[in-house]
Structure formats: C-alpha cells, structure tokens
Amino acid sequence: MSKQNLSNYIKFLNHLTELEQKGLLTSKQKHLLKVNLTTKEQTLDKLICSFEDEVNYQNSILQYLSAIEPQTKQKCHSSGENEAQLKFRKRHNSHSKVTTFNESKLIANLDELNDQLMNIWQADAQFLFNQEINEKLRKVGELINKTTTLTPLGSQKQVNSISETHVLIDGLRSLYKDMKQHFNDYLRCHILLMDDQLTTEHLYKVLRAFMKNLVDADEVTFIINNELYTSRTEQFEDIIITQQQQQEIDLIQDKKLIDLSQCYPELGVLFQTNQYKGNYALKISNSSCIFCFHQKREKNIIIDSFLSLCNEYQFFEEVNQLAYFLLETLKQARVQCFNPLQLSHMIQDIGIAFIRCSKYIFIQKVIEMLKNRYQLSKENPSFSSDQPFVEFDFRDSLNLSIYICMDLNKKEEMNVYQQLNLSYNKYLKFIKQCYDRTTFYKFFVKSQDSLIFEFDKQGLITFVSQPITSKLADDFGINFNPQMFNASYKNMFKNTSLLQHIENQLQEQNQWKLTDSNSSYEVFMKMEEKYFKGFFVIFQQGWFRYDQKELEANQWNKLRKKIIQSETKQYLDKLEQKHPQLKNSVVQMFKPKSSQKQSLFKNFSPNFSPNHLDQRISLKESQNDRKILKTKGVNHFYSDMITDTDIEDINNLKFNILPYSCNWLEKQKVVFYILRRNNFIEDYKINETALCNFLCALEYKYNKSGNQFHNYDHGVTVMQCSHAISLEIMKTKHAHLLTQFTKFALILAALCHDVSHTGRTNTFEINSLSNLAIRYHDKSVLEQHHAATSIKMLCAPSTNIIPNFNSEEFRDFRKLFISNILFTDITEHFNLIKSFEARTQELNFGTEQDVRLMTGIIIHTSDFAGAAKPFPISKQWSTRVNTEFQEQYTLEGKFGYPQQPYMKDLDQLPIMAKSEVGFFKFIVRPLWAVMSKFVEDRLQESIENLDYTIIEWEKLMIK
Ligand SMILES: [Zn+2]
Numbered sequence: 001m002s003k004q005n006l007s008n009y010i011k012f013l014n015h016l017t018e019l020e021q022k023g024l025l026t027s028k029q030k031h032l033l034k035v036n037l038t039t040k041e042q043t044l045d046k047l048i049c050s051f052e053d054e055v056n057y058q059n060s061i062l063q064y065l066s067a068i069e070p071q072t073k074q075k076c077h078s079s080g081e082n083e084a085q086l087k088f089r090k091r092h093n094s095h096s097k098v099t100t101f102n103e104s105k106l107i108a109n110l111d112e113l114n115d116q117l118m119n120i121w122q123a124d125a126q127f128l129f130n131q132e133i134n135e136k137l138r139k140v141g142e143l144i145n146k147t148t149t150l151t152p153l154g155s156q157k158q159v160n161s162i163s164e165t166h167v168l169i170d171g172l173r174s175l176y177k178d179m180k181q182h183f184n185d186y187l188r189c190h191i192l193l194m195d196d197q198l199t200t201e202h203l204y205k206v207l208r209a210f211m212k213n214l215v216d217a218d219e220v221t222f223i224i225n226n227e228l229y230t231s232r233t234e235q236f237e238d239i240i241i242t243q244q245q246q247q248e249i250d251l252i253q254d255k256k257l258i259d260l261s262q263c264y265p266e267l268g269v270l271f272q273t274n275q276y277k278g279n280y281a282l283k284i285s286n287s288s289c290i291f292c293f294h295q296k297r298e299k300n301i302i303i304d305s306f307l308s309l310c311n312e313y314q315f316f317e318e319v320n321q322l323a324y325f326l327l328e329t330l331k332q333a334r335v336q337c338f339n340p341l342q343l344s345h346m347i348q349d350i351g352i353a354f355i356r357c358s359k360y361i362f363i364q365k366v367i368e369m370l371k372n373r374y375q376l377s378k379e380n381p382s383f384s385s386d387q388p389f390v391e392f393d394f395r396d397s398l399n400l401s402i403y404i405c406m407d408l409n410k411k412e413e414m415n416v417y418q419q420l421n422l423s424y425n426k427y428l429k430f431i432k433q434c435y436d437r438t439t440f441y442k443f444f445v446k447s448q449d450s451l452i453f454e455f456d457k458q459g460l461i462t463f464v465s466q467p468i469t470s471k472l473a474d475d476f477g478i479n480f481n482p483q484m485f486n487a488s489y490k491n492m493f494k495n496t497s498l499l500q501h502i503e504n505q506l507q508e509q510n511q512w513k514l515t516d517s518n519s520s521y522e523v524f525m526k527m528e529e530k531y532f533k534g535f536f537v538i539f540q541q542g543w544f545r546y547d548q549k550e551l552e553a554n555q556w557n558k559l560r561k562k563i564i565q566s567e568t569k570q571y572l573d574k575l576e577q578k579h580p581q582l583k584n585s586v587v588q589m590f591k592p593k594s595s596q597k598q599s600l601f602k603n604f605s606p607n608f609s610p611n612h613l614d615q616r617i618s619l620k621e622s623q624n625d626r627k628i629l630k631t632k633g634v635n636h637f638y639s640d641m642i643t644d645t646d647i648e649d650i651n652n653l654k655f656n657i658l659p660y661s662c663n664w665l666e667k668q669k670v671v672f673y674i675l676r677r678n679n680f681i682e683d684y685k686i687n688e689t690a691l692c693n694f695l696c697a698l699e700y701k702y703n704k705s706g707n708q709f710h711n712y713d714h715g716v717t718v719m720q721c722s723h724a725i726s727l728e729i730m731k732t733k734h735a736h737l738l739t740q741f742t743k744f745a746l747i748l749a750a751l752c753h754d755v756s757h758t759g760r761t762n763t764f765e766i767n768s769l770s771n772l773a774i775r776y777h778d779k780s781v782l783e784q785h786h787a788a789t790s791i792k793m794l795c796a797p798s799t800n801i802i803p804n805f806n807s808e809e810f811r812d813f814r815k816l817f818i819s820n821i822l823f824t825d826i827t828e829h830f831n832l833i834k835s836f837e838a839r840t841q842e843l844n845f846g847t848e849q850d851v852r853l854m855t856g857i858i859i860h861t862s863d864f865a866g867a868a869k870p871f872p873i874s875k876q877w878s879t880r881v882n883t884e885f886q887e888q889y890t891l892e893g894k895f896g897y898p899q900q901p902y903m904k905d906l907d908q909l910p911i912m913a914k915s916e917v918g919f920f921k922f923i924v925r926p927l928w929a930v931m932s933k934f935v936e937d938r939l940q941e942s943i944e945n946l947d948y949t950i951i952e953w954e955k956l957m958i959k
Pocket of ligand 1 (some may be wrong): 824863
C-alpha cells in the first residue's frame with residue numbers, strides 16, 4: 001500500500017467511525033465495508049483513492065453501500081436486527097439531504113445581525129437601516145422561511161428552540177455523566193466490607209450504604225414467621241398478624257412491586273409507612289416474607305424512580321434478589337454468622353445486575369427530557385403521515401424503541417439525535433466496563449495469594465480485594481481503614497520505596513508498564529484507549545508463588561491440599577481470636593488433624609504400662625454392661641415392610657425419626673421405603689432375604705454399644721436426609737451429575753456410615769491405643785472402621801444385597817461408597833467445604849472428582865440432619881450427642897487420657913448451650929448454607945431452623 005493509500009485508508013476508517021456514531025451505519029455494514037477494503041474491491045478502492053470532496057465523503061460511502069448491498073438494509077428493517085438503530089420510515093428523509101441544509105449559516109447571520117443592531121442601538125437611538133443590514137435581513141428571512149417549510153412547528157418556536165437544543169444536549173450529556181458517577185460510587189461499598197474487625201454494627205452500615213446507593217432506600221422492614229424486622233431499630237420483634245393484615249398480605253401479587261402506602265392500610269400501620277415518602281413492598285419469591293423498601297424523600301434524581309420502574313421495565317427479579325439478599329444477611333447478622341468475602345461476592349453480583357437495569361433509568365430520563373420538546377411514542381408511531389420521525393431502538397432484551405417526531409434534516413435535531421446516540425452508547429459501554437471490572441474484582445476476591453488495591457486517576461482508593469489483617473498490614477506496611485473513604489495511596493502505604501515507585505510510574509503514565517521491582521509487590525498502570533485511568537498495587541503473599549504448569553497433577557493436588565489446610569488454619573485462628581470461647585469448644589474437633597494435635601495433646605504420650613491394658617479391659621466390660629438386646633432375630637419381616645401408605649414427610653427434610661425411636665420395624669420400613677422409592681430394589685435386583693439379613697445385621701451392629709447418639713436412629717436419619725437432598729438436586733441444573741448408580745452408593749453409604757460406632761471420638765480411640773486406632777494408624781479411625789464393616793457385610797453371602805454387580809461394577813461401587821463414608825470424618829470438614837466451593841465456581845465443574853465432592857458434602861451435611869430440624873427436635877439430638885461426650889469425658893478422666901475441655905460439664909445447660917452456639921454458628925450453619933446454595937436455595941427451611949436454634953441456644957446460654 002502506497003503512502004497515499006495509507007492516509008486515505010485512515011481517513012476512510014475515521015469516516016466509518018463517525019458514521020457509526022451518528023447511527024447511520026450498522027456494525028454489519030461497517031464490517032462489510034472493511035471486508036471489501038481488505039479484499040481491495042475495485043469500486044471501493046477507486047472511491048477511496050479518488051475522494052477529494054470532504055463534504056460528500058460520507059454520502060458517497062452510503063451510496064456505495066446501498067449499491068452493493070440492497071438487501072442488507074431491508075433485512076435490518078424486517079427482522080429488527082439490533083444494530084439497526086436508526087430507521088427512516090419516510091422516503092423523503094433520505095440520508096443525502098442531511099448535509100444540504102446548513103443551519104450554521106443562519107446562526108452566523110443572526111449573530112452578525114444582532115451585533116450590528118446592538119451597535120446601531122448604542123450609537124443612535126433612531127436607528128436607520130443601511131443597505132448592508134437590509135441585505136442581511138433579507139437573507140435571514142429567506143433562511144427562516146426555508147426552515148419553516150420543513151417543520152410542522154411555527155417559525156417563532158424554531159428560533160427559540162436553538163437554545164433549547166443546547167439545554168437538551170447538555171442534559172443528555174450530563175445524564176450519562178451523573179449516572180456513571182453514581183454507580184461508580186456504589187462500587188465502593190465493597191471497601192466498607194474489607195474490615196478485619198467486621199462487626200454486626202459495621203455490617204449494618206455496609207447494608208445501609210448498599211441500599212442507599214443502589215435503590216435509594218433509607219430503611220427496610222420485613223415480616224417473616226411472625227417476626228417483624230425493621231432496620232431503623234435493627235431489631236426483630238415478635239408480632240401477631242391480624243386477620244385484616246393477613247387479608248392484605250394475600251392481596252399482594254406475586255412478582256410485582258407495590259406501593260404499600262396505597263391500598264394497604266393495615267400493613268401500612270405495621271410497616272409505619274406514614275414516616276416515609278415511598279414504601280415499595282414485595283413478596284419474596286419462595287419465602288413467606290413480605291419485604292418493604294422505604295424512601296425518606298424524593299431527592300436523588302438518579303434513582304428516585306428505580307423501584308417504581310421495576311414493574312414497567314421488568315426487572316422485578318433483580319429487586320427480589322436484592323430483598324432476598326438483605327433478608328438473609330440480616331438474619332445472619334442476627335446470629336452473627338457472616339463472611340465478608342462471601343458478602344462481597346453477593347454485593348458485586350447484585351450490584352452488576354442493578355447496573356444493568358440502570359439503563360432503564362437512563363431510558364426513562366431520556367423519554368422525560370425529550371417529551372418536553374418532541375412528540376414521542378413508545379408504541380408504534382401514530383403521528384400524522386407527513387411528519388418525519390425516527391425510531392430509536394434501545395437494543396435491549398425487551399425490544400424497547402421510542403419513536404420521536406424529529407427531522408434529521410435539521411442540524412439541531414440531528415445534533416440532539418447524535419447526542420442521544422452517543423450518551424446511550426457510552427452508557428452501554430460503561431455497563432460493560434462495570435461488568436468486566438466486577439469479574440476482575442471477583443477473581444481477586446477469590447484469590448488467596450495476592451492482595452490488590454485499585455486507585456483511580458487521582459490516586460484515591462476504589463477497591464481492596466481482602467480485609468487487611470494486622471499481619472498483612474505489618475508485612476507490607478499498610479495503613480488501611482475501611483471507613484476512610486477517599487483515602488489516597490499516600491495515606492495508605494508506609495513503605496517509602498513503594499511510594500517512590502508509584503510516583504515514578506505516575507510520571508511516565510502515558511506508557512503501559514508492568515514492573516516487578518520488588519518481589520513482594522507489583523504496580524500496574526491502567527490504560528484505556530491510550531488514556532491513563534488509574535493503577536493497581538498488587539501484593540504477593542509469598543508462599544504461593546509457583547508456575548502451575550510445571551507441577552504434575554499429583555503435586556498439584558498435594559499443594560492444593562496444603563493450601564486449603566493453611567487457609568483453614570488461618571480461618572480458625574482468626575475465628576478464635578474473635579471468639580475466645582471457641583478455643584475450648586467442640587469446634588476444635590473439626591480442625592484438620594495436623595493443627596488439632598498441636599493444640600490439644602502437646603503433653604500427652606500414650607501409656608503402654610500393663611496398668612493401661614487393664615484399664616482397656618475394664619473399658620470393654622463397661623461397654624458390655626451397656627449392651628442392649630439384639631432385635632428380633634427373625635429375618636422374615638420383608639412382607640411387613642411392603643406398605644402402600646406413605647410415611648409422613650419421608651421425601652422431605654421435615655422427616656423426624658424420633659417418634660419411631662423404640663419401634664425397630666417402623667425404622668426398617670423407612671429404610672425400605674427409601675430404597676424402593678429410588679427404584680434401587682428393582683434396578684439392582686435386591687434379594688428379599690439378603691435385604692432382611694442385611695438390615696437386621698446393620699441395626700444390630702449400630703445398636704450393640706448402646707450409644708446415645710451414634711445408633712441406628714442416627715444412621716436412618718442421615719440416610720433419609722441424603723435421600724431428601726438428592727430429590728432437591730434432581731430439581732436443579734446439577735441433576736445429571738447424580739446418576740442412579742451414584743445415588744445408590746450415596747444413600748446406602750449414608751445408612752451405613754456410622755455402623756459399629758464405639759460411641760467415642762477418634763481422639764479417644766487414638767489416645768486409648770485401641771485396636772481400631774492401631775489397625776488404621778490413627779487416620780480416620782472410626783470412618784475407616786465403618787466403611788470396612790459395611791463392605792464386609794456386602795461381601796458376606798447372607799447379607800450381600802448386590803450380588804448382581806460384576807467385579808468392575810463392584811469396584812466402582814466400593815470406591816464411591818468408601819469415599820462417601822470417609823467424608824463424614826469431621827476433620828475433613830473445612831477441606832471439603834473449601835474444595836467444594838472452589839470447584840463449583842469453576843466452569844468445568846462436573847468431573848468424576850467433583851461428583852465425589854458433591855456426594856461427600858451431601859452425606860456430611862446429612863450427618864447433621866438432626867441438628868437442622870426445628871429446635872425442639874434439634875435439642876433432643878444435641879442432648880443425645882452431649883451425653884455421649886460426657887460419658888467419654890468421665891472415662892478419659894478415669895483412665896488418665898487427655899480430657900477434651902469442650903466435653904467438660906456438658907450436663908450443665910448453660911455450658912452445653914455455649915458449646916452448641918459455637919458449633920451451630922461456625923460448623924453446622926455454614927455447611928448447610930453451602931449445601932443449600934448448591935441446590936439453588938431449596939434448603940431454606942433448614943437454614944431457618946438453624947438460625948432459630950442458634951437464637952434459642954443463645955438464650956439458654958445467658959440464663
Ligand atoms: Zn454420623
């Protein structure tokens with residue numbers, strides 16, 4: 001390409017961009033032109049090389065386009081392709097006319113005339129028209145005449161409209177700027193969360209800022225389960241809903257935001273709507289909650305109408321999601337159980353959803369602005385036939401367009417139109433940027449090995465990826481306080497060489513630079529279309545720097561495990577710092593093995609003296625004393641179990657085994673029903689006698705030690721819960737992962753998972769040097785024992801219920817079955833949750849390993865099925881397990897083994913309550929929350945039970 005051609009080429013591309021901005025060129029057309037340019041299509045090539053006439057340049061391009069592609073345009077018209085923003089419905093509005101009328105001449109003439117008139121006025125009160133002025137007036141008159149013939153409006157109006165046009169253009173311009181500013185501010189909410197000492201009070205503050213920034217709500221109120229929460233008092237209070245109130249609640253339509261001040265007098269009293277200007281209420285989907293946003297005043301011009309627009313522009317789901325998030329978070333705040341990073345994720349997700357919807361505010365504001373000046377219609381245009389109009393297509397999923405009575409032959413109207421186009425496109429671009437930014441942020445929120453700060457052009461903080469712990473602050477010399485809004489990097493970093501480094505970078509800000517001058521930090525400049533936008537400072541947390549590719553899969557798994565363990569340890573250390581009572585609580589049991597030993601058994605060395613052996617013998621005796629009778633040895637109850645009447649709640653999480661506690665046949669019926677409900681008996685041709693033998697043997701082995709908690713009741717409960725959760729999974733997008741075979745291995749493992757339990761913990765087995773501990777080398781002692789016992793039963797001919805499996809099937813089954821049982825080892829708790837959460841975030845979630853994690857977390861969650869029942873039932877399970885602990889504590893004392901501090905004095909209710917609070921808050925509830933999230937929030941009732949249970953235990957703790 002010659003030099004001449006190159007400059008033509010650039011000129012051509014510039015004009016394309018301009019045409020596109022004006023809305024005269026679709027991206028498809030632009031693409032076509034570019035293709036023809038690169039293939040050196042003859043006509044176009046000639047056209048480009050011969051262009052002299054700048055004025056007609058763009059028209060020539062358009063003419064060329066219509067010559068080569070007569071169908072393209074038509075296509076755009078008929079199918080409403082979203083690129084086609086501008087559609088001329090009237091033939092006489094052809095593009096070529098746009099430039100024929102030059103209004104700037106009129107303005108120049110008017111200006112000149114005005115100047116001369118002013119001069120004359122000042123010089124001589126009886127002003128005389130000279131020849132020159134007369135001539136100019138004639139010209140002006142001509143121009144005005146020309147204008148009036150082209151517009152339906154009167155000439156007087158036309159002259160006034162020139163200044164109106166400026167106002168309108170300015171309005172459109174600042175609308176974009178204001179909205180962008182507003183939502184930029186909102187993203188800063190995340191910083192407030194990055195508080196290492198995040199307390200409930202801080203959380204309330206964050207939520208307040210979040211609501212205010214997003215939907216301009218000052219307060220929220222909701223009623224759920226006969227409780228009323230109001231953010232004004234930050235309190236939950238018990239209420240009784242009157243009949244009239246209930247009637248009003250029933251009136252509230254689903255999936256619609258309503259104005260509570262109107263038509264709902266009784267609820268209005270309850271929600272104190274008279275204190276606010278706006279009260280927008282909704283029924284939260286899948287919950288019995290009535291939620292209300294309150295607005296104090298109509299001040300914020302950007303978002304005053306956000307909530308009122310949601311029905312019209314169909315973003316109710318987003319508002320519902322926000323309400324649901326607030327409801328859940330406030331409930332969590334109540335039991336003081338929240339994770340800032342998780343909240344940050346949610347805030348970003350909801351934030352981006354709202355930023356997407358905010359384009360409807362933009363559209364609404366545009367309509368309001370244009371309405372003052374132009375005739376406008378959202379429906380098909382009903383303007384009179386001779387009026388020129390344009391259709392502005394917002395390219396959104398609702399296919400929104402507005403028809404504006406506007407004549408693009410007039411320069412000022414073209415200017416308005418262009419500004420509208422420009423502002424709207426810029427706003428769409430802003431939304432996309434926010435989306436990209438959120439993705440970027442979320443990546444760093446997830447990342448454990450780096451800490452990232454983002455600063456804007458002025459050097460003010462806009463983002464921090466993690467709470468700054470005192471250790472981080474010390475390591476990197478950071479002085480950060482989340483309450484410091486608008487802090488600059490100068491206030492924040494104490495490290496002088498880092499500051500110097502940033503300053504240097506800022507000086508050379510026009511070049512993109514990535515530097516790694518120091519192994520502990522990096523500074524990146526942000527650039528966007530050649531302009532400097534701000535910068536990032538990234539701190540490396542050292543211990544995790546490696547090149548992933550160089551690691552083999554096995555090494556990678558080991559490393560991953562190490563990372564998770566170290567994260568868990570950090571988490572627990574922090575938890576204990578904040579909640580000292582956890583140090584001696586049952587939560588210790590859930591620590592991964594390595595950290596557990598150090599903290600608990602530093603001074604204990606196992607005793608090998610003969611005396612010790614005696615003690616173990618006497619322990620055996622004491623166990624024999626507690627032995628209960630074997631249940632009916634008859635194995636012919638199969639026909640008894642076949643019943644067509646359903647067992648109450650057998651397919652959901654409300655199921656309660658306790659009423660059947662003393663009825664062995666009822667329990668076996670439950671097991672049988674679940675096996676049959678899942679078609680296992682048919683699919684795997686389970687033999688009647690073998691099944692009876694198997695279940696009898698299982699029950700016997702479960703109950704032979706007379707454990708208070710770890711008995712057949714528990715086994716059946718865990719099986720039923722796995723069954724119920726599986727049913728929920730089948731309703732989700734993950735259903736395909738739970739094949740019949742996987743489900744069978746899960747549900748059967750759940751039933752068997754604690755068989756032959758000794759009623760003691762692994763720690764006890766290890767400290768007492770029991771045969772089991774010796775056999776399994778202290779590693780998941782009981783779990784391995786349960787798995788081995790079950791597999792043995794499945795291999796013995798009389799109790800083999802799966803003799804039809806071929807050897808390969810049996811191998812696969814055994815693998816899954818054992819893996820499931822091993823996941824019930826509570827020292828795997830944090831590892832399991834972390835791995836599972838990390839994997840579910842990945843796009844390729846669904847590997848064989850992931851399925852094992854999934855069934856692992858189902859069985860582990862189900863292991864706490866009793867705990868997640870309504871409080872009266874949950875309390876019974878707690879009492880059972882604490883009795884078992886207490887017995888162990890007594891034995892430990894008797895034999896001189898290290899005693900577990902959290903098992904001490906559990907017979908005293910306040911002490912047991914304290915232990916339960918920690919256990920529920922930090923172990924059980926988070927686990928159920930992860931499970932519920934995975935099944936798309938279908939376990940809400942259990943979570944609510946847990947929250948209520950925490951509150952109840954807290955009450956008992958105080959007394
Ligand atoms: Zn269990």
